[in-house]
Amino acid sequence: MAAFARDEALDEASLVSAARLGCVSSFEGLYRLHSGRVYALCLRLTADAGLAEELTQETFVRAWRGLKSFRGESAFGSWLFRVATNAVGNRYRAELRRAAREKSAPAPCVERSDPALRMDLETAIAALPPGARAVFVLHDVEGYGHAEIAAQLGIAAGTSKAQLHHARRLLRETVQL
Amino acid sequence: MKCETTLSMLDDYFDNRLTGNEPAQVARHLAGCPKCAREADSLRALLRAARELPHDAAPSRDLWPEVRDKIDRGGRARLRAWRWGAAMAAAALLLIAAGVLVAREPRRTPDQGVAAHLPAAGLMLEVRKAEAEYERARGELLAVMDRAPGALSAETRLVIEENMALIDGAIREIRSSLENDPENVGLFDMLVAEQGRALRLLGLKEALASDTW
Numbered sequence: 105m106a107a108f109a110r111d112e113a114l115d116e117a118s119l120v121s122a123a124r125l126g127c128v129s130s131f132e133g134l135y136r137l138h139s140g141r142v143y144a145l146c147l148r149l150t151a152d153a154g155l156a157e158e159l160t161q162e163t164f165v166r167a168w169r170g171l172k173s174f175r176g177e178s179a180f181g182s183w184l185f186r187v188a189t190n191a192v193g194n195r196y197r198a199e200l201r202r203a204a205r206e207k208s209a210p211a212p213c214v215e216r217s218d219p220a221l222r223m224d225l226e227t228a229i230a231a232l233p234p235g236a237r238a239v240f241v242l243h244d245v246e247g248y249g250h251a252e253i254a255a256q257l258g259i260a261a262g263t264s265k266a267q268l269h270h271a272r273r274l275l276r277e278t279v280q281l
Numbered sequence: 282m283k284c285e286t287t288l289s290m291l292d293d294y295f296d297n298r299l300t301g302n303e304p305a306q307v308a309r310h311l312a313g314c315p316k317c318a319r320e321a322d323s324l325r326a327l328l329r330a331a332r333e334l335p336h337d338a339a340p341s342r343d344l345w346p347e348v349r350d351k352i353d354r355g356g357r358a359r360l361r362a363w364r365w366g367a368a369m370a371a372a373a374l375l376l377i378a379a380g381v382l383v384a385r386e387p388r389r390t391p392d393q394g395v396a397a398h399l400p401a402a403g404l405m406l407e408v409r410k411a412e413a414e415y416e417r418a419r420g421e422l423l424a425v426m427d428r429a430p431g432a433l434s435a436e437t438r439l440v441i442e443e444n445m446a447l448i449d450g451a452i453r454e455i456r457s458s459l460e461n462d463p464e465n466v467g468l469f470d471m472l473v474a475e476q477g478r479a480l481r482l483l484g485l486k487e488a489l490a491s492d493t494w
Contacts, residue, residue: 128352135345140337147338157340164348169355225330244331269292276323279330 120180124171131171135164138181142188148241149192151230159195163188186256189242193256196238228279236271239264244272282310287317291324 116137122130142163146156167174167187174183229237238257242248243264250268254261287310293299294307311318 128349131352132345132349135348139344140339143340143344144336144338148334153341157342157344160340161344161348161351164344165351165355168348168352225327225334240331244328245334265292272292272324272327276327279327 116180117176120171120174120176123168124174131164131168134167134180134184138184139164141181142184145185145188145241145246146192148226148229148245149189149238150195151237155195159188159191162191166191185246189248189256192238193258196234197258225275225279228275231278232271232274235259235263236267236274239267240271240275243268282306284310284314284317287311287314288320291321294321295324295328 116134119130119133119137123134139160143156143160146159146163147153150156150159163184167184170187174180229240232240235257239253242253242256243250248256250261250264253259253264257264259267287307290299290303290307294304297304299307311321
């Protein structure tokens, strides 16, 4: 298993090196390795399959354009995740600004603890308000810290912490665990 | 520790953000309070379930063809920009080279006849063709830059504008040299220097290659 992981890492390093030199086929190899994780992240953050597909494409196009800035100081997957989170964060910030301008109704969320409304965790995450959902996914599913989440979403670290508390409370009320 | 205090610290307790003897105090309270323990169990179960969620998902279709298309379109835009720059540089070099040869052409007396002037006439024709090509490429580039001001980064636009100014200057000097002082023995040296400047225009290629887009 360890040897497999090492071989995979070596293969990925080769693909990254070739892609940085402009080899699109190697970049496709990186896409095949990571697109599932990137899409899963985008889907959980947005709760919108179409938007998640769009953001997954945007992530890889941005990654291709920014490959020169990838110095290999972190794993390529980690770097790619930051690209994805930034892409989603840009949309998220724009959405928040638009919502603030239009004073639109908040996204539907689940507030009640009626057992009849209990649902599986994935569905409940999708039903969270966008801010709480983004922080919960990044913190509790992906393992980011509040400082990094705050930077990526353009919010204060204290806001991230408050959103996480809010999300956990809503999920505990609604999810059958 | 009271229930209210314990419950307010549960998030930090599970996130390992409590300090000093706070974790021990919370643990002690949970051990003796079934109500708070149930809350803690619920949160622990949620966090475990979140960590165990699958980290892979398949989109409804293969997204690579669209990613590839966007990459290719971006690459073609960069290539077009480089080609215009290269065409301008090539036109300037041709003008300069032609200018050098014209300047080095031995001065002819009237009795040498028309045939003796043909090489220089041919070169001047090349000069005019190169000028026309340069003007066409320059016009196309300007039109694109005007139509899509956001298509090129500010840095790239600056590089292009600086290089266009250099080429314009080189052409003006060559025209002036050829028209006003075709027999000046120093013309050759001046044009060689201009050739050096024009060669630097090829730096446009590196500038475009290093541009992040």
